[in-house]
Amino acid sequence: MQSKLIVQKYGGSSVGDVGRIERVCDRIISYAKKGNKLAVVVSAMGDTTDELIDLARKINPDPEEREMDMLISTGEQISSALLAMAIHKRGYEAISFTGSQVGIITDKYHTKAKILKIETDRIKKELAAGKIVIVAGFQGKSIKSEITTLGRGGSDLSAVALAVALSADMCEIYTDVEGIYTADPRIIKNAKKLDYITFDEMLELAARGAQVMQTRAIEVGKKFNMPIYVRSSFSKKEGTIIMDKRPHIEESVVRGVALTENEAKITICDVPDKPGIAARIFNDLAKQNVNIDMIVQNVSHKKMTDISFTVSKDTVARTLKISKKIADTIGAGGIISDEAIAKVSVVGVGMKSQSGVAARCFSCLAKHKINIEMISTSEISISCVVKKELGKEALKVLHKEFGLDKIKE
Amino acid sequence: MQSKLIVQKYGGSSVGDVGRIERVCDRIISYAKKGNKLAVVVSAMGDTTDELIDLARKINPDPEEREMDMLISTGEQISSALLAMAIHKRGYEAISFTGSQVGIITDKYHTKAKILKIETDRIKKELAAGKIVIVAGFQGKSIKSEITTLGRGGSDLSAVALAVALSADMCEIYTDVEGIYTADPRIIKNAKKLDYITFDEMLELAARGAQVMQTRAIEVGKKFNMPIYVRSSFSKKEGTIIMDKRPHIEESVVRGVALTENEAKITICDVPDKPGIAARIFNDLAKQNVNIDMIVQNVSHKKMTDISFTVSKDTVARTLKISKKIADTIGAGGIISDEAIAKVSVVGVGMKSQSGVAARCFSCLAKHKINIEMISTSEISISCVVKKELGKEALKVLHKEFGLDKIKE
Numbered sequence: 144m145q146s147k148l149i150v151q152k153y154g155g156s157s158v159g160d161v162g163r164i165e166r167v168c169d170r171i172i173s174y175a176k177k178g179n180k181l182a183v184v185v186s187a188m189g190d191t192t193d194e195l196i197d198l199a200r201k202i203n204p205d206p207e208e209r210e211m212d213m214l215i216s217t218g219e220q221i222s223s224a225l226l227a228m229a230i231h232k233r234g235y236e237a238i239s240f241t242g243s244q245v246g247i248i249t250d251k252y253h254t255k256a257k258i259l260k261i262e263t264d265r266i267k268k269e270l271a272a273g274k275i276v277i278v279a280g281f282q283g284k285s286i287k288s289e290i291t292t293l294g295r296g297g298s299d300l301s302a303v304a305l306a307v308a309l310s311a312d313m314c315e316i317y318t319d320v321e322g323i324y325t326a327d328p329r330i331i332k333n334a335k336k337l338d339y340i341t342f343d344e345m346l347e348l349a350a351r352g353a354q355v356m357q358t359r360a361i362e363v364g365k366k367f368n369m370p371i372y373v374r375s376s377f378s379k380k381e382g383t384i385i386m387d388k389r390p391h392i393e394e395s396v397v398r399g400v401a402l403t404e405n406e407a408k409i410t411i412c413d414v415p416d417k418p419g420i421a422a423r424i425f426n427d428l429a430k431q432n433v434n435i436d437m438i439v440q441n442v443s444h445k446k447m448t449d450i451s452f453t454v455s456k457d458t459v460a461r462t463l464k465i466s467k468k469i470a471d472t473i474g475a476g477g478i479i480s481d482e483a484i485a486k487v488s489v490v491g492v493g494m495k496s497q498s499g500v501a502a503r504c505f506s507c508l509a510k511h512k513i514n515i516e517m518i519s520t521s522e523i524s525i526s527c528v529v530k531k532e533l534g535k536e537a538l539k540v541l542h543k544e545f546g547l548d549k550i551k552e
Numbered sequence: 553m554q555s556k557l558i559v560q561k562y563g564g565s566s567v568g569d570v571g572r573i574e575r576v577c578d579r580i581i582s583y584a585k586k587g588n589k590l591a592v593v594v595s596a597m598g599d600t601t602d603e604l605i606d607l608a609r610k611i612n613p614d615p616e617e618r619e620m621d622m623l624i625s626t627g628e629q630i631s632s633a634l635l636a637m638a639i640h641k642r643g644y645e646a647i648s649f650t651g652s653q654v655g656i657i658t659d660k661y662h663t664k665a666k667i668l669k670i671e672t673d674r675i676k677k678e679l680a681a682g683k684i685v686i687v688a689g690f691q692g693k694s695i696k697s698e699i700t701t702l703g704r705g706g707s708d709l710s711a712v713a714l715a716v717a718l719s720a721d722m723c724e725i726y727t728d729v730e731g732i733y734t735a736d737p738r739i740i741k742n743a744k745k746l747d748y749i750t751f752d753e754m755l756e757l758a759a760r761g762a763q764v765m766q767t768r769a770i771e772v773g774k775k776f777n778m779p780i781y782v783r784s785s786f787s788k789k790e791g792t793i794i795m796d797k798r799p800h801i802e803e804s805v806v807r808g809v810a811l812t813e814n815e816a817k818i819t820i821c822d823v824p825d826k827p828g829i830a831a832r833i834f835n836d837l838a839k840q841n842v843n844i845d846m847i848v849q850n851v852s853h854k855k856m857t858d859i860s861f862t863v864s865k866d867t868v869a870r871t872l873k874i875s876k877k878i879a880d881t882i883g884a885g886g887i888i889s890d891e892a893i894a895k896v897s898v899v900g901v902g903m904k905s906q907s908g909v910a911a912r913c914f915s916c917l918a919k920h921k922i923n924i925e926m927i928s929t930s931e932i933s934i935s936c937v938v939k940k941e942l943g944k945e946a947l948k949v950l951h952k953e954f955g956l957d958k959i960k961e
Contacts, residue, residue, distance in 0.1 A: 161610045195630070201570045203637040210640070213633035213648050217626035221604070224622035228612040231619070239622050244697070288653070 146178035147312040148270070152185070152280065152302035156319040157376035158222050159189035167317075167376060168229040171275060175235055180270045182309060184280040184302040185226055187218025192281075208253035212282075212292045216241070219279035219298070227277045237275040240266070242282035242290075247301065249283035249291045256283060256291035258300065258363075261308035278305065296357030303360045307367040314369055316356060317376035322383035323348070323355060325547035326400045330535050333548040337383050337398065341492050344398050345385045347524040350436075351488035352403030361385065389492070396500060397491040397545035402538045404485045404531060406436060406453040408517065409462055411469070413447045413476025420473055421450060427469050433462050437486070437519040437526060447476070451517060453528065456482060484516065485534025488526040489541055501525050507544040513537050555587035556721040557679070561594070561689065561711035565728040566785035567631050568598035576726075576785060577638040580684060584644055589679045591718060593689040593711040594635055596627025601690075617662035621691075621701045625650070628688035628707070636686045646684040649674070651691035651699075656710065658692035658700045665692060665700035667709065670717035687714065705766030712769045716776040723778055725765060726785035731792035732757070732764060734956035735809045739944050742957040746792050746807065750901050753807050754794045756933040759845075760897035761812030770794065798901070805909060806900040806954035811947045813894045813940060815845060815862040817926065818871055820878070822856045822885025829882055830859060836878050842871050846895070846928040846935060856885070860926060862937065865891060893925065894943025897935040898950055910934050916953040922946050 151171065158164050167185075174181055186192075195215050199206045206214075223239040230237035246262030269276050280298025285291045293300050299316060306314035323345065326334040340348075342365035349358045355373060364371045364385060374382025414420055421440060428435060436453045454462050459480060466478050494500045504525050508515060513536065517528035529537050542548060560580065567573050576594075583590055595601075604624050608615045615623075632648040639646035655671030678685050689707025694700045702709050708725060715723035732754065735743040749757075751774035758767045764782060773780045773794060783791025823829055830849060837844060845862045863871045868889060875887050903909045913934050917924060922945065926937035938946050951957060 161607070164611060198570070199634065199637055202573060202634050203641040206637040207640050210633045210636045210648055213636075213650075214630055217629050220626050220629075221623055224619045225608065225611050227619045227622075228608055228615040231616055232612040239619055241622075241699075244699075290650075290653075 146180065148180045148182075148309060149174060149313045149315060150302050150306035150309065150311045151181060151183045151315045151317060152298055153183065153317045153376055154298065154319065155186040155189055155191070157317050158185055158226065163376075164222070164225055164229050168226065168233065170317075170376070171230065172233055172235055175275055182266060182270065182276045182278060182305055182311070183226070184278045184298055184305060185219060185222045186280050186298040187215075188222045188225075191218040191221070209289060212253045212290050216279070216282040216290050216292055219281050223277045223279040230275055230277075235275060236273055237277055238269050239277040239279070241279045242301065243284035245276075245278050247283035247304070249285050249293070251285045251287050251289070251291070253285075253289070253291055255294040256285060258283060258293070258304045259286065261304060263308050266305075266309070294357075294359070296360070299357040299360035300363065303363045303369060303371060307363060307369050311369070313372060314364070315372045315374065317374060318355065319375065319377065320355060321375040321378060321380050322373050323353070323385070323399070325398065325550060326538055326542045327353070327402065330402065330538055331400075331542050331548075334542065335547060335550045337550070338381070339384050339386060339389050340398055341389060342385055342387060343523055344490050344492055347488070347490040347521065348399050348401050351401040351486065351490060351524060351526060352405070353399070353401045396493050397489055397547065399490050400538055400541045400545070400547065401488045401490065402485060402534050404534055405456050406484065406486055407456050407459045407480055407482040408451055408453050408484050408528060409459070409466060410449055410451040410479040410481075411466055411475050411477075412449050412479060414450050415474060416446050416448045423473065424450065424466075424469050428462065428465055431461065431465050433458050433465065437517055437528065439517045439519065453484070453486065453517070483531040484528050485531045485537070486526055486528050487534060487537040487541060488524050489545065490524045492523050494523055494525070503544065504541065507540055508537060511536065511540045513540075555589065557589045557591075557718060558583060558722045558724060559711050559715035559718065559720045560590060560592045560724045560726060561707055562592065562726045562785055563707065563728065564595040564598055564600070566726050567594055567635065572785075573631075573634055573638050577635065577642065579726075579785065580639065581642055581644055584684055591675060591679065591685045591687060591714055591720070592635070593687045593707055593714060594628060594631045595689050595707040596624075597631045597634075600627040600630070618698060621662045621699050625688070625691040625699050625701055628690050632686045632688040639684055639686075644684060645682055646686055647678050648686040648688070650688045651710065652693035654685075654687050656692035656713070658694050658702070660694045660696050660698070660700070662694075662698070662700055664703040665694060667692060667702070667713045668695070670713060672717050675714075675718070703766075703768070705769070708766040708769035709772065712772045712778060712780060716772065716778050720778070722781060723773070724781045724783065726783060727764065728784065728786065729764060730784040730787060730789050731782050732762070732794070732808070734807065734959060735947055735951045736762070736811065739811065739947055740809075740951050740957075743951065744956060744959045746959070747790070748793050748795060748798050749807055750798060751794055751796060752932055753899050753901055756897070756899040756930065757808050757810050760810040760895065760899060760933060760935060761814070762808070762810045805902050806898055806956065808899050809947055809950045809954070809956065810897045810899065811894060811943050813943060814865050815893065815895055816865050816868045816889055816891040817860055817862050817893050817937060818868070818875060819858055819860040819888040819890075820875055820884050820886075821858050821888060823859050824883060825855050825857045832882065833859065833875075833878050834861075837871065837874055840870070840874050842867055842874065846926055846937065848926045848928065862893070862895065862926070892940040893937050894940045894946070895935055895937050896943060896946040896950060897933050898954065899933045901932050903932055903934070912953065913950065916949055917946060920945065920949045922949075
């Protein structure tokens with residue numbers, strides 16, 4: 144067997160305690176024994192990051208982001224040093240690095256830094272010397288030489304970016320699920336694990352509620368065409384490869400369904416139907432860093448219209464405050480917010496070119512007496528907002544409708 | 553009042569929880585309000601360092617020292633970020649730095665690195681900009697750009713070295729005791745707090761069992777004549793200034809007594825009484841990094857002699873192993889070890905020039921029927937090894953004998 148350069152990433156639950164670190168260590172060594180070179184990215188142990196954030200908020204409810212990065216970057220430094228020690232005990236050579244030491248250079252935006260480049264000299268030297276390199280995930284060093292972090296799920300990004308920078312043969316993401324499923328297996332009992340999924344489909348599923356991997360990491364994988372292998376650190380089972388194109392030609396169009404209950408619907412009522420009003424609303428919201436998901440503007444026969452959009456629930460208070468100000472300025476009628484909604488999405492490349500997917504989706508929901516409140520479509524997905532209490536049922540009937548419970552790969 | 557540049561150090565118990573961090577913060581701000589510039593060195597919160605060491609040993613009983621430094625340096629990074637956040641909440645500017653970021657450059661010896669120099673550009677810039685600078689204690693960056701730590705109590709060293717490098721007006725060490733006492737107040741109820749003590753006396757007391765400050769930090773203070781003010785972070789009371797010379801001329805000679813129960817006595821019996829044998833024994837032990845404290849060689853009328861010395865209890869097993877090898881090579885009779893010993897010491901500058909201190913010490917112990925097993929003297933101290941169960945009693949009678957319970961300053 145040919146020796147490969149493999150980047151692996153182990154999430155927080157995979158290194159949650161001493162026993163789990165030992166198991167991760169066993170797996171790493173099984174790869175090293177076959178002559179592979181390994182760069183391993185680790186997250187902080189279990190809930191360490193959340194605990195550090197809680198501690199910070201007890202001291203200062205609105206901590207400065209630079210200090211937050213100083214604080215929370217320690218979690219990954221701890222787990223990477225411990226993993227190196229575990230590997231040493233088994234007689235293999237290993238060395239741990241912080242993001243800063245290993246040359247992950249980011250922009251200066253603390254707690255949400257973007258990777259600008261990775262200086263690979265040091266890591267290549269250690270790999271060439273036969274060492275297993277352990278990298279603290281989620282972090283880097285800014286162009287101003289400060290410690291930065293990459294945002295939630297940032298260790299995924301560290302791993303994919305490192306795989307790209309090293310031209311690795313493979314990037315493996317070890318997590319607490321066995322791969323990518325046609326739907327969340329906690330809700331849909333007969334959801335099927337996929338062998339393959341495209342970057343675009345995965346991005347849609349992630350944006351529509353699937354929480355397996357960080358979106359930015361998938362985007363980097365897509366941009367540099369670095370296949371990402373998602374699998375469980377708790378089993379030996381095969382996972383799912385996220386890649387550019389599906390390997391099989393004949394395959395069902397719809398690849399997965401997703402549900403999110405984390406959004407709220409905001410409606411600005413009786414907006415004067417003049418050009419530029421919508422642009423103004425969403426510009427103002429964007430300026431205040433409110434991320435909008437779906438936007439629907441109802442056609443009106445009067446000179447008034449309703450504009451509805453969805454936002455993440457944790458930004459509702461802020462969004463309402465900003466929206467009220469906007470509504471006053473433009474002379475709109477009022478604001479309504481509704482948090483009792485769920486969004487179901489159907490995702491698959493080639494959906495647009497196959498007629499009838501949307502229609503089939505809508506009539507399936509209608510047949511089961513599930514009313515659709517908002518619709519939005521993209522090149523590879525259809526999303527519908529329904530009442531919150533009907534979300535899971537909607538997911539179930541759509542999963543069945545598109546034969547996802549019978550997928551064989 | 554003239555504005556000063558002050559270096560403060562807060563120990564682990566002083567920043568042990570959120571409430572204590574708040575109190576430290578109050579004190580720092582009370583200094584800042586008076587227009588002083590502040591560089592503050594912090595230790596890890598409470599028992600963090602010990603907990604990290606335990607975690608490491610669970611994974612690898614003999615962890616590599618480089619990885620140990622990666623691991624344990626996180627404790628101070630956490631406390632310094634939290635302290636900066638606490639200061640921000642009160643509306644003052646502050647910035648935290650790791651030892652590496654702030655330019656504490658050390659040699660390459662992990663877990664016991666020595667400070668080579670401190671690059672003060674960054675810290676001076678931030679102080680000039682009106683910020684309170686928080687520095688993670690106990691750590692630095694090696695000449696090989698690795699994270700290093702400075703050994704137990706290393707935050708004291710960080711603080712004193714920083715005060716020297718910045719030519720600070722004062723170096724304050726905040727701890728959980730109120731200063732330096734004539735004896736350990738937990739043992740001697742009427743022990744008196746000293747207003748002043750010399751570097752030499754403090755070094756002797758530290759070497760003889762007083763655990764208030766790290767010895768290396770006192771040495772650096774002495775070398776660069778940087779006065780060190782030791783006081784409690786839990787009270788407003790005045791502490792003790794460690795300085796070059798005592799400010800008062802007329803003063804009692806003996807300044808303190810100390811007790812340690814951490815040593816064991818090793819005796820190599822029936823050593824051939826030839827030149828060079830002692831040198832050989834202690835060279836071999838030094839090569840294996842065994843620190844010897846007292847050494848006593850009994851004069852013998854035969855061609856044989858007994859050589860006794862004391863070592864720290866945690867090195868007894870190693871010392872015995874090495875000593876047995878040496879005993880075999882040189883044809884000595886055997887090895888005896890005794891862990892049931894205590895060492896009491898009487899410390900004070902000018903002791904040698906005042907006749908009778910040693911005699912008074914010995915007869916005091918004799919009067920109280922305390923047998924002396926070993927004696928060693930230095931320029932400013934006399935130490936006696938006694939049976940362990942008599943140690944505290946010996947400390948008490950010596951404290952009284954030299955009038956330390958009646959010192960007025």
